[in-house]
Amino acid sequence: MKAGNVAMSNVTVRYYATLRNCTGREEDSLAAARVRDVIAFVKKHYGGGADRILRHCSVFVNSSNVTFLDGAGTRLKDGDQVHIFPPLGGG
C-alpha cells in the first residue's frame, strides 16, 4: 500500500501516562508511512481528549526522539514502534 509516493508500513503505536488513560489501551497496530499518519490515527480514533494531550507529547520511533529525526515527517518502516509520551516529571 502507498500513501502518495511513500510506502505504508506496519507499525505499532504505544501510549503512555495520561494518553493511555485516554485511549484505554496500551497500543494499536496500524499501517502508516510517516509519524504524522500515526498522530492522525490517534486523533481520529480517540477524539478531542487525545488531541489535547497529543499537542504536548514527545514522540519516539524505536529509541529515537523524532525531534532529532524529521519530526512528524519521519518515515516509518515495517516493525517500527512509535512511542507517544505526555509530559512527565520525576527524579
Added chain:
Amino acid sequence: MASKYCGYMGEFLDVDLSTGEIGAYEVTDGDREKFMGGKALATKILLDITAPGLDPYSEENPLIINTGPLTGSGAPCTSRFNVTTKSPLTGGLCNSNSGGNFGIHLKRAGYDGVIVRGRASSPVYLEINEDGVNIRDAAKFWGKNTEETQEALPKGTGKVVIGPAGENLVRYASLISQERAAGRAGAGAVMGSKNLKAIVASGGKKVPVARPEEFKKAVKGWIKILKEHPTTGEALPRFGTAGFVNKLSVGNTLPTRNFSAGSFEHAEEISGEALAEKHLEKNFGCVSCTIRCGRKVRVGGKVVKGPEFETVGMLGSNLANRDLGAICEWNRILDLLGYDTISAGGTIGFAMELNQRGLWDNGLEFGKTDGIKELLHDIAHRRGLGDELADGVKRLAEKYGGEEFAMHVKGLEMAAYEPRGSVGMGLGYAIGSRGACHLDGGYLVFLERLGPLNIDPYETSSKPALAVMQMNMLDAISASGNCLFTSYASIPAAAHNIQPYGAAAKMISKSMGSLHLVLDHMGKLPTSVLAFHVFSFLPHTTVISRLTGMNMTLGNFIAVGERAVNMARLYNLREGITASEDKLPKRCTHELQDPGNPRSRVKLEKMLKKYYRVRGWNSKGEPGRAKLRMLGLEEYSA
C-alpha cells in the same frame, strides 16, 4: 544572633554531645545574604568549623541540619531541611535534602539550624523546643526501625531519626523524617557514630514575614503556576516520579543490569503506569506541598510510601527485577531500616555483576529476587555478605576488582540514569560534589530526555554551560528551603504547547544546542546585570524578597547557587578530592552502549575542560581568584 531579615528565626544551635554543652553558632546577616540557608550556608559552616582530613566518624566531624528562609513560611513546597557533614562514603562533602516535618517544626521552635558535634557516651536524642534543648536518653529506641522510633517519640513534634543502618554505620545510611529521606552519601551513619538516634523539635513560633500582603499575593500566584503547569500540576500528581521509567527505557537511559544497558525488556511491568494501575492507593505530599508527587501503596496490608523513580530504577531494571510488588516491599524495608535505596541498588547490582563475571562468588544473580529481602536486613545489621555490601561499590571494587564497571563517582553510587544515553547527565555525575548524584550535577537528563523540548542527548558543546546554569539554579532553590521539583515549572507551560514533533520544536532544540555561545560567558558578568525578577520563570526570587526583605533579584539568587557550588568544590579540594576524581567508570567513557551508535558513550574529557573554563576555574578544576573575588569569597582563595 537575631537577624534583620525576616524568613529567619535568627538562632542556630550548637550542641556538643561529648560535653553536653549547648550553645549558639553565630550566623551573620552577611552570611544570609551570600548563602541564604540550606546546603549553601551549611557548606560554608562546615568549611569554617572543621580542620582538614577528619575521619567522618570522629567526634570533630559535625552534623549540620538546617533550613532555608522559605522553610515553614507558607510558600508552596517548603518543608525542606538539609543535612551536611563529611561523607563516610566519599570522604568529601555530604549534603542531603529532605521533606518531612522536621524542618518546619525546627523553625517553630525558633531555630534555623542545629550543629551537632561530639559523641554521646550512650544513645541519646535531642529535644528542641522554645524553652531550649534537652539531651535525652534514647537507649530504649536503639535498634528500633525508623517508624517505631518516630511513633515512640513525643507526639506533635517534628522528627528526624535514623534506623538500624545508621546505628551500624552502613556507609549510605539515611535520615528519615515521616516517610521522607535525606538519603544520599551517608549522613545517617555520621548521626549513628554520634550515638544520636533522633532529633525532635516543636514550638509555636511563626516565621516572620517582611511584607505580608505582597508575600501572600506572590504565594497565591506561585501556587497557580504550579497547579496549572503540565508537569507540577498533572504529571507528577498523577504518576509520581516513577512516570519516567518507560520513557527512559525507550530512550536507552534506564540503568539495566548494573548499567550494562539502557533499556529494560520488562520496563512496562515496573513503570509509573503499572504502579498507578496495580499498587497505588492514593498520592500524598509533604506539608505545604501543592504538587503531591508521593505515592501510597499497600505493602503487607498496610498503606505506606511507594517507591520513587530512582528506587524503581535501581532496585528494578538495574537488578533485572520485574517484580514491582517486590520493589514496593524492598523500598518499605529500606525506609524502615534507614538507608539509601539508590546506593543499595547500585551496590547489589555491582555485586551481581562481580558474581556473573566470576570475580566474587556471592550467589547474587540478575533477575533473581529470592533472598534479597533478607539481604537488605543483613546490610543494615552488617551481617555476613551484608557487611561487605554496607560499604558500597567503591570499596567492593577495591577488594574484588571490576573498577571499569563499578558504577560510582567519588564513592557515591550512580543515580538511575544511564549516562551513555544522556551525556550531559554523565558530565553531571562526574562533577557533582557528592559524587554521582543526579541533582548535584545539574540534572541535564531533563533537558536531554524528559522535558517537553529536548536537546540532543549525545551532543557535548552545550552541556558544560547548561550544567553550570542548572547547578547554580538548583543549588539556589535548595538554599532557599524550597523543593527542587518547583523548578519544573520554570520551563514555561507555554513550552509544552509547542508540538515536540513539529518543525518549531526542531528549530528550538537546535537553538538550545547553541545556547552555550551565550551561556559560556555568563559567568563573567556581574550579578547586577540580572537585577530583576521574572515571576513566571522563577517565582522564588519575588517570594523570597517579600518574605525576607532582602533584595533577592535573579542575579543575587543565582549567585547564591554559584557560591554553593564553589564552596562545595573548595571543601572537596581541601579534603584531597581533586579533579582526578571528576571521572566516570570506563563502562561509560570507553564502551559504546550501542555498537551501532558511535555517539553512545560519554566524551567526558572534552566536556570537563570546558566546564572548568565556564565556571571560572583553572585547568586543575580549582576555583580561580577572580571568580572567588567576584562571588565575595576572596577569603577562601588559596
